[in-house]
Amino acid sequence: MPHRPAWAPDEVEIEQPSAARMYDFYLGGSHNFEADRELARLAVSHWPDLPMVMRANRAFLRRAVRYLVGQGITQFLDLGSGIPTVGNVHEEAAAADPSCRVVYVDVDPVAVAHSRLLLQGTHNAAVIHADARDADFVLNAAETRALLDLSKPVAVMMVALLHFVPDTDDPAGLVARYRAAMSPGSYLAVSHATVDGVGELMREHERIYQRSATPIFARTHAQVEALFDGFDVVEPGVVFLPLWRPDPEEPPVDRPERFSGYAVVGRVSSE
Numbered sequence: 003m004p005h006r007p008a009w010a011p012d013e014v015e016i017e018q019p020s021a022a023r024m025y026d027f028y029l030g031g032s033h034n035f036e037a038d039r040e041l042a043r044l045a046v047s048h049w050p051d052l053p054m055v056m057r058a059n060r061a062f063l064r065r066a067v068r069y070l071v072g073q074g075i076t077q078f079l080d081l082g083s084g085i086p087t088v089g090n091v092h093e094e095a096a097a098a099d100p101s102c103r104v105v106y107v108d109v110d111p112v113a114v115a116h117s118r119l120l121l122q123g124t125h126n127a128a129v130i131h132a133d134a135r136d137a138d139f140v141l142n143a144a145e146t147r148a149l150l151d152l153s154k155p156v157a158v159m160m161v162a163l164l165h166f167v168p169d170t171d172d173p174a175g176l177v178a179r180y181r182a183a184m185s186p187g188s189y190l191a192v193s194h195a196t197v198d199g200v201g202e203l204m205r206e207h208e209r210i211y212q213r214s215a216t217p218i219f220a221r222t223h224a225q226v227e228a229l230f231d232g233f234d235v236v237e238p239g240v241v242f243l244p245l246w247r248p249d250p251e252e253p254p255v256d257r258p259e260r261f262s263g264y265a266v267v268g269r270v271s272s273e
């Protein structure tokens with residue numbers, strides 16, 4: 003029997019690897035189980051750049067939040083928010099504007115339990131245990147209603163989320179359901195795994211994640227861009243992760259396609 007740590011929520015199946023806990027492992031966190039570590043190590047053995055890719059994804063999330071606060075956004079709906087780690091949305095946003103409010107949503111019980119712990123005593127952020135594909139549930143949840151005023155601009159974050167939504171679950175339709183609830187001036191931030199540039203490595207990665215509770219589906223530049231129907235994509239467009247508005251002090255990136263993920267931010271079109 004694998005060791006079950008005391009902090010593991012009762013409903014979590016510790017023998018079934020999950021993207022949330024594998025991501026935590028790549029980022030150096032400790033909220034993962036042996037099955038997660040085993041599969042994550044296998045993935046890294048095929049693709050040693052993976053931890054670098056995950057750090058670049060997280061860095062994009064932080065830059066996007068700062069950019070959005072700079073655009074006047076003070077409300078965030080963070081879908082697939084993950085296990086808390088350095089630079090969570092409410093911390094990053096509050097550092098730029100303390101009036102910011104954040105609702106986190108994740109399907110993974112460990113991510114939700116640790117978010118709850120972290121948010122104890124915090125009044126401007128909450129977490130919902132939900133499947134982000136159930137947009138009606140998320141948008142009408144008590145936490146969303148209490149913290150976010152959807153008649154005002156909001157940023158919906160889908161950072162490293164949509165590649166866990168298969169074509170059969172219609173990721174573009176899912177984006178459209180959230181967009182319908184977003185008032186003018188709202189933004190959508192997405193990062194998404196791609197096959198462009200890394201080809202077979204990503205296909206092997208997809209095969210490895212088939213063994214987890216959260217299979218991954220990489221998409222092309224055109225497919226990621228198509229998710230932004232009804233949004234005006236802001237500069238610099240759909241670009242590899244480190245190329246999205248890099249901090250000025252960051253050194254130039256060699257072969258950005260190695261990061262195998264696109265970053266995009268769009269603003270609800272005014273029609």
Ligand SMILES: C[S@@+](CC[C@H](N)C(=O)[O-])C[C@H]1O[C@@H](n2cnc3c(N)ncnc32)[C@H](O)[C@@H]1O
Pocket residue numbers: 021022023025059060063081082083084085107108109110113132133134135160161162163166216
């Ligand atoms: C790779 S992590 C990304 C975490 C964070 N957004 C970031 O970029 O640092 C992906 C997260 O999405 C969550 N997730 C996957 N499918 C989901 C779904 N249908 N609904 C809610 N969360 C989901 C996973 O549990 C995991 O925590």
